[in-house]
Amino acid sequence: MEKLDESKFEQRLQLWALRTPRELVSAVTRLLRSGYLLDMPRVKPVVEDPESEKNRLVVLSEKIQNPDLSGIQEKVYDSLKQLCNIDVIPYTLTLGYSYWSADHILKQILPAGMEVPSFETIVKYTNLRWGFHPVVCSIFCVTLLLIVICVVHASHVAHLNISDDLLSYKDAIAKVIYDKNYPRIQTVVNKVGTIANEFRVPKFEVLAGKNDMVTEVKQYGATFKLDYGLVYWNSRLEHEHIRLVSLFKKGDVICDMFAGIGPFSIPAAQKGCIVYANDLNPDSVHYLRTNAQINKVDDYIFTYNMDARVFMQNLLRLPGSERKSVPQVEAANYSSEDMVSGNESLTSNENHSDVQESCGKCINDSSVIGIMTKRQQETSNEGDAYCQEDSNQTKKRNNKRVKGSGPPSAKPWEHFDHVVMNLPASALQFLDCLSGLVHKKYWTGPLPWIHCYCFIRSSESEELILSEAHNKLNAKITEPIFHRVRDVAPNKAMFCFTFRLPIECLKDETEDHIQSFS
Numbered sequence: 334m335e336k337l338d339e340s341k342f343e344q345r346l347q348l349w350a351l352r353t354p355r356e357l358v359s360a361v362t363r364l365l366r367s368g369y370l371l372d373m374p375r376v377k378p379v380v381e382d383p384e385s386e387k388n389r390l391v392v393l394s395e396k397i398q399n400p401d402l403s404g405i406q407e408k409v410y411d412s413l414k415q416l417c418n419i420d421v422i423p424y425t426l427t428l429g430y431s432y433w434s435a436d437h438i439l440k441q442i443l444p445a446g447m448e449v450p451s452f453e454t455i456v457k458y459t460n461l462r463w464g465f466h467p468v469v470c471s472i473f474c475v476t477l478l479l480i481v482i483c484v485v486h487a488s489h490v491a492h493l494n495i496s497d498d499l500l501s502y503k504d505a506i507a508k509v510i511y512d513k514n515y516p517r518i519q520t521v522v523n524k525v526g527t528i529a530n531e532f533r534v535p536k537f538e539v540l541a542g543k544n545d546m547v548t549e550v551k552q553y554g555a556t557f558k559l560d561y562g563l564v565y566w567n568s569r570l571e572h573e574h575i576r577l578v579s580l581f582k583k584g585d586v587i588c589d590m591f592a593g594i595g596p597f598s599i600p601a602a603q604k605g606c607i608v609y610a611n612d613l614n615p616d617s618v619h620y621l622r623t624n625a626q627i628n629k630v631d632d633y634i635f636t637y638n639m640d641a642r643v644f645m646q647n648l649l650r651l652p653g654s655e656r657k658s659v660p661q662v663e664a665a666n667y668s669s670e671d672m673v674s675g676n677e678s679l680t681s682n683e684n685h686s687d688v689q690e691s692c693g694k695c696i697n698d699s700s701v702i703g704i705m706t707k708r709q710q711e712t713s714n715e716g717d718a719y720c721q722e723d724s725n726q727t728k729k730r731n732n733k734r735v736k737g738s739g740p741p742s743a744k745p746w747e748h749f750d751h752v753v754m755n756l757p758a759s760a761l762q763f764l765d766c767l768s769g770l771v772h773k774k775y776w777t778g779p780l781p782w783i784h785c786y787c788f789i790r791s792s793e794s795e796e797l798i799l800s801e802a803h804n805k806l807n808a809k810i811t812e813p814i815f816h817r818v819r820d821v822a823p824n825k826a827m828f829c830f831t832f833r834l835p836i837e838c839l840k841d842e843t844e845d846h847i848q849s850f851s
């Protein structure tokens with residue numbers, strides 16, 4: 334493992350300085366400012382004189398190489414002479430590790446021939462990506478983009494993906510990033526292995542700084558608190574979050590099936606949408622609730638911690654219909670403290686165990702993890718009471734802080750506008766749960782838009798995705814829209830596949846009735 338030897342970066346510059354009476358320093362520096370004064374970032378050109386309190390040393394530019402000051406224009410030299418007695422002395426400037434930029438240091442550390450990493454700001458002040466520049470590979474200008482290191486700074490956590498060939502330098506690289514960005518960056522982590530767990534949370538090793546992954550990031554004016562080690566977060570999806578939310582209108586009802594910590598849900602709620610946001614990871618739901626509170630949109634977001642299929646089934650269940658197989662009934666036994674938005678004073682772990690404990694009580698299907706918000710319990714327990722409760726709550730919300738008329742009442746079984754399915758590795762597999770979910774009899778307004786994220790390899794086609802979706806929905810999708818989100822590997826891209834739910838997916842009670850008699 335390569336260690337960082339700070340002394341290697343020490344450099345001594347032999348310069349000249351003018352010993353100048355303190356009271357004349359301003360006049361002398363003014364004269365020398367036209368290129369004769371030392372001009373280096375973070376280095377002061379005027380320093381104390383170790384021999385006398387009454388004087389200062391005005392350090393000259395490295396361009397001035399002789400003590401007779403022959404490098405200075407005659408006119409400037411004459412003015413200087415008129416001003417004071419010229420006393421030129423040698424001056425040694427020592428530049429240490431702390432002086433050099435991360436870029437300069439890494440150039441020295443990394444193997445010869447490696448491109449030097451450079452900073453690229455990707456989100457205002459909180460997110461920075463560190464990547465290698467394109468390398469021109471042949472005289473025919475074939476450019477190969479070698480992303481060797483990718484660093485995403487999430488407020489105080491710098492996240493690196495160090496490639497295998499640079500692993501022996503990981504500690505040195507981390508130390509440089511830490512030293513050069515402290516206190517803004519307080520933890521440097523490296524992603525290890527591939528993401529295999531269902532919560533899509535990478536494994537990290539802490540390379541420098543404190544072992545604390547709780548941080549805050551900003552996206553389009555919203556603040557997101559998260560524990561980088563416990564929940565999914567990807568700053569590179571910011572544009573996609575913005576793009577999709579820009580399609581939503583105030584008052585739209587959104588179902589976010591794989592909500593994470595809320596990068597679609599929070600801005601949608603900020604826009605005045607009513608959001609039903611779900612995630613299977615209890616830690617994500619904890620931060621989703623925390624973020625809804627931080628951004629003052631918790632009145633617009635209903636949060637759930639369950640499998641996405643169960644979530645959609647619960648949401649679309651008709652009031653008064655059979656609801657034994659899902660955790661709603663049991664969840665209703667809990668106090669609002671158990672269910673409603675996360676408590677800021679709880680640590681993530683505390684909350685995690687809270688959620689699990691509650692889950693333990695409410696599971697009546699071993700594959701189901703379910704927590705309902707108090708509001709949603711009330712919603713689902715009594716359809717009629719829902720409206721009443723909702724208008725009462727709206728008043729309360731208005732009293733609190735929501736400007737305007739507050740969130741309009743929503744009955745998701747009657748209408749919702751958008752379904753967001755951001756689990757690209759397997760969202761397509763969940764499409765079947767949208768078939769037969771919506772009751773034709775109760776539905777009002779246009780059919781919802783489905784935004785299903787997926788990966789498409791270069792060997793695959795959009796038609797393949799479409800046919801898989803047809804099979805899952807058992808219905809034909811007309812006018813699908815494929816939006817390329819980003820390339821995730823040389824032969825693999827992430828897409829957002831958008832379509833209107835086909836009318837054939839609606840459940841027709843008459844047909845059920847007929848079938849039950851046949």
Ligand SMILES: C[S@@+](CC[C@H](N)C(=O)[O-])C[C@H]1O[C@@H](n2cnc3c(N)ncnc32)[C@H](O)[C@@H]1O
Nearest residue numbers: 531532565591592593612613614640641755756
């Ligand atoms: C790719 S992340 C997307 C999170 C968020 N929408 C975003 O854009 O950052 C997918 C999320 O789905 C959650 N998840 C995985 N399997 C799930 C399931 N069966 N039901 C509900 N959520 C699930 C994970 O915990 C993770 O937070």
